[in-house]
Amino acid sequence: MRTRIINAHTLEPATGERRADAWIDIADGRIADSGVGKPPTPHGDARVIDAEGGTVMPGLVDAHVHITVTSTDHADRAGWTPGYTTVRALRSAGDMLRRGFTTVRDVGGADYGMARALDEGLAPGPRLIFGGKALSQTGGHGDFRPLIDESQPCCQLKPDFGRIADGVDAVRHAARDEFRKGAHHLKLVVSGGVASPTDEISAVQYTAEEIRAAVVEAENHNRYVTVHAYHPRAVNQALREGVRCVEHGNLIDEESIRLLVERDAFLVPTIITYEAMYEAGAGSGLSGGSLRKLDEVRSAAIDALEQAHRAGVNLVYGSDLLGDLQVRQLDEFAIRARVQPVMDVIRSATSVAARLLGMEGEIGTLEQGALADLLVLDGDPGEDIRILTAPKRHLRHVIRAGAVDSWL
Numbered sequence: 001m002r003t004r005i006i007n008a009h010t011l012e013p014a015t016g017e018r019r020a021d022a023w024i025d026i027a028d029g030r031i032a033d034s035g036v037g038k039p040p041t042p043h044g045d046a047r048v049i050d051a052e053g054g055t056v057m058p059g060l061v062d063a064h065v066h067i068t069v070t071s072t073d074h075a076d077r078a079g080w081t082p083g084y085t086t087v088r089a090l091r092s093a094g095d096m097l098r099r100g101f102t103t104v105r106d107v108g109g110a111d112y113g114m115a116r117a118l119d120e121g122l123a124p125g126p127r128l129i130f131g132g133k134a135l136s137q138t139g140g141h142g143d144f145r146p147l148i149d150e151s152q153p154c155c156q157l158k159p160d161f162g163r164i165a166d167g168v169d170a171v172r173h174a175a176r177d178e179f180r181k182g183a184h185h186l187k188l189v190v191s192g193g194v195a196s197p198t199d200e201i202s203a204v205q206y207t208a209e210e211i212r213a214a215v216v217e218a219e220n221h222n223r224y225v226t227v228h229a230y231h232p233r234a235v236n237q238a239l240r241e242g243v244r245c246v247e248h249g250n251l252i253d254e255e256s257i258r259l260l261v262e263r264d265a266f267l268v269p270t271i272i273t274y275e276a277m278y279e280a281g282a283g284s285g286l287s288g289g290s291l292r293k294l295d296e297v298r299s300a301a302i303d304a305l306e307q308a309h310r311a312g313v314n315l316v317y318g319s320d321l322l323g324d325l326q327v328r329q330l331d332e333f334a335i336r337a338r339v340q341p342v343m344d345v346i347r348s349a350t351s352v353a354a355r356l357l358g359m360e361g362e363i364g365t366l367e368q369g370a371l372a373d374l375l376v377l378d379g380d381p382g383e384d385i386r387i388l389t390a391p392k393r394h395l396r397h398v399i400r401a402g403a404v405d406s407w408l
Contacts, residue, residue, distance in 0.1 A: 002027045002043045008051035012366050014351035026372040029402035055380050058364050059102025059373035061353035064268050064318025067092045068109035068159050072285025072323040085159045093125030097407045102373035102400045103127040108134040108161040112182040124407040132178035134162040134187040140205040141193035168213045175217035186218050190227045191234035194293045204234045215242040232256045250297040252304050260313045266356045267313050269305050270320035272332040274298035306339040316356050317349035330389045337385045374399040
C-alpha cells in the first residue's frame with residue numbers, strides 16, 4: 001500500500017533543513033516523492049497520514065545494542081535455550097522500535113536468524129545490523145568464567161555475547177566464521193570492561209598482530225572492525241591497525257582523538273549505560289568489583305565526549321543498556337545535549353550513524369529513494385531534544401520501511 005504524509009514540518013538531519021507544509025509519498029517501502037504545498041492527486045488506494053504540523057524526520061539509529069542480553073543475571077542466562085533467548089531478544093527489539101529506533105546495530109550476540117525474522121515481519125522491530133559474536137582473548141572482556149572455573153570454552157554454539165579466540169590463526173578463523181554467518185561487521189574486545197570478572201579497565205587485550213588479522217579479514221569481506229575499548233593504549237593500538245570504529249572510549253587521550261580524526265574513524269560513546277548502572281547500584285546485577293570499575297569509566301565519559309566533539313570526531317549514538325535498563329535507551333540524547341548542539345546529537349543517531357553502517361542514502365535521511373524509515377512527532381526535536389526522549393507523549397507514528405505502526 002502507498003502512504004502519503006501531509007501537513008508536515010520535515011527535518012533533514014544532515015543539513016538541518018526544515019520545510020513547512022510538506023508532504024511525503026511512500027511506495028514499496030521507500031520515499032517515492034516529496035514536496036511543499038499542495039501535493040499531486042494521490043494514488044487511489046493511498047493511506048493518508050495528517051501530521052497536523054508535527055515534525056517528520058528519519059527514524060533513529062542506535063549503533064550499540066545487545067538484544068540478546070535481556071537479563072544481567074549471567075548464571076540464569078547460561079541456562080537459556082537458543083529458542084528462549086531469541087524470543088526474549090525479539091521482544092526487546094520490538095520495544096526499541098516503539099521508542100523510535102528503526103535501525104539498530106548489535107555488537108555482540110544477535111545473529112542472522114533474528115535479523116531475518118525482523119526483516120520478514122515475523123515480529124515487530126527495527127532493522128537489525130548484526131555482528132554475530134564479539135571476539136575476545138582468554139581472560140578478556142568476553143570471557144565471563146569466574147576465577148574458580150577450570151573449564152575450557154568449547155563449540156560456543158548457543159547465542160551469546162562473545163567467543164574466545166587466541167592468536168592470529170584463531171582470530172582469523174573466528175572472523176571468517178562470523179562473516180560466513182552473515183555478520184555485517186566484526187567486533188573485538190581490546191581492553192578490560194566493567195562487567196567482565198577477571199580484567200582491569202586498563203588492561204590491553206589482543207596484540208597488534210591479532211587485531212590486524214581481524215582487520216584484513218574484514219576488509220577482504222568488504223566489512224569493518226569495531227572495538228570495545230576504554231584505555232588509550234588499547235584504543236590507539238586498534239586505530240593504528242586500521243579499525244573503523246571504537247565503542248565507549250571513555251578514557252581516550254589526545255593521541256586517540258588525533259587518530260580518530262586522521263583516519264576518519266567513528267566513536268560510539270555509551271554514557272547512559274554507566275549512568276543507569278550507577279543509579280541502579282547492586283540492582284544492576286554487577287558485582288562489587290564491577291561497580292568499582294564502573295565508577296572509573298563513568299566519571300570520565302562526559303569529558304571524553306566533549307573533547308571528541310570539539311575535535312570533530314565522527315560521533316555515533318549508542319546506548320549499550322542491558323536487561324531491565326534498556327528502558328532508558330533514549331536518555332543518551334539528554335546526556336549528549338549537555339555538551340553538544342542538539343542537531344549534532346540528532347545527526348549522531350541518523351546521518352552520521354548511516355555513514356558508519358555504510359547505508360548513506362538508505363537510512364537517516366528524507367532523500368527520495370531512501371528507505372521509508374520515518375517518525376511523526378508532536379513538536380520539533382531540533383528545538384527541544386526532550387521531544388525524542390518522551391515517546392509516549394510525542395511520538396505519533398513509527399514507519400519502518402513503509403510499514404506504519406507495525407509495532408502496535
